[in-house]
Amino acid sequence: MPELPEVETIRRELVRKITNKKIVNFKITKPKLIKEPSVSEFKKGVIGERVKEVSRKAKLLTIKLKEDKFLIIHLKIAGWLLYGEEDPRARAVFYLSDGKVLNYMDSRVLGELRLCKNYKDLNFIKKLGPEALDISLSKFRELLISRKAKIKVLLLDQTLISGLGNIYAQEVLFLSKINPQRAANSLSQKETRLLHGKIVSILKEAIKHKGSSVDTYRDLGGDRGGMEKRLKVYGRKDKKCYFCKRPLKKISLGGRGNCFCPHCQK
DNA sequence: AATGGGACCTGCGCGC
DNA sequence: TGCGCGCAGGTCCCAT
Known part of the structure; x- marks a missing residue:
């Protein structure tokens, strides 16, 4: 969870x-x-x-x-x-x-x-690296600039940036229209800024909606979160892309499943 | 150094 | 209906 x-x-x-x-x-x-x-x-x-x-x-x-x-x-x-x-x-x-x-x-x-x-x-x-909610744009840029690891794998590395997991990492890349397989150092300044903004905004949105109950997760009172209904790519393999309506694909990266839109995420 | 696979566990949904 | 398989929000450890 x-x-x-x-x-x-x-x-x-x-x-x-x-x-x-x-x-x-x-x-x-x-x-x-x-x-x-x-x-x-x-x-x-x-x-x-x-x-x-x-x-x-x-x-x-x-x-x-x-x-x-x-x-x-x-x-x-x-x-x-x-x-x-x-x-x-x-x-x-x-x-x-x-x-x-x-x-x-x-x-x-x-x-x-x-x-x-x-x-x-x-x-x-x-x-642990800096928290995903707190990291400054310049720090974030520094993280990516010298690394050729796939951006998706890097976002999950808690020693670089902490707090993101396999749901929200997929979501932020989708919202930023960045292909999860891209080398981190291949992101343009504009893409980096966009991704940084989406990380902050989706985490805040998810907190506001009390998290995602895609499986076992429940809140302290045993109630579901409200964020799973707002997720755009996680677990949506073969379903229509929110932007272009083409089917989403699923690949494995760093041992984790990853849904994305090959058309929109460049 | 970076990457991939397996291990840790259990339970669910799917296809046959 | 029943069973086997694949897969799951995280992280560590090992081999290459």
Whole structure:
């Protein structure tokens, strides 16, 4: 699921629902999800703590429990959070002092839960490039200028620019009419500016509509996002191009599926 | 150094 | 209806 807009949607709802709540108990049914410390240390470490702050770094949620204690949640592909009643499908359950629970949902069990002294120590976070929503045009231009990697692959490289995933990377290239197979350094100044603008605008639009529920993703209340209805290329292989009405094609780039319009995206 | 494939997991939709 | 296959929003690791 969760690219920047989905994680940001969850963050905003979490701020309202769990800030200042105490975690009174914790249950895990898929211990593999806990990457550090040990499962028992993790459990001991979260119980009794109060949620001080809920933040987001690219696609990760960082929940501050103490100055030196952070709960880090990476939802990976299929993770989401459900607040309210305990859910039988939950992979982990945080029991809260308001009598409600926070269910960690993840059909594919690929997500990661961590408890760390400081989230900034995490290797993955250290390596993250600037956030897609914040990166300046000149920084973005610098990124592309010396790289011959395919632009689509580059947009997904979190160490260069963070927050975009396979849905929104396809969307921004389509809206910018840039072929995903183009070498990054082949983009003109005009194309680079257009792409940069589309990255910012689509992420903002997606946040406004509470993300895309193309599959498992749901918001904190279990409701679908509204953005999937507005997507123009993602998952639309063989359907008509929004611009020219010719059929969209699907190719594989960097191991990921990619829909695009060979006619409009030059 | 860059690229491609597989691994991690489960569940869904499709075609036969 | 039942089964096997391909595929899925992310990231890491390895081989070439």
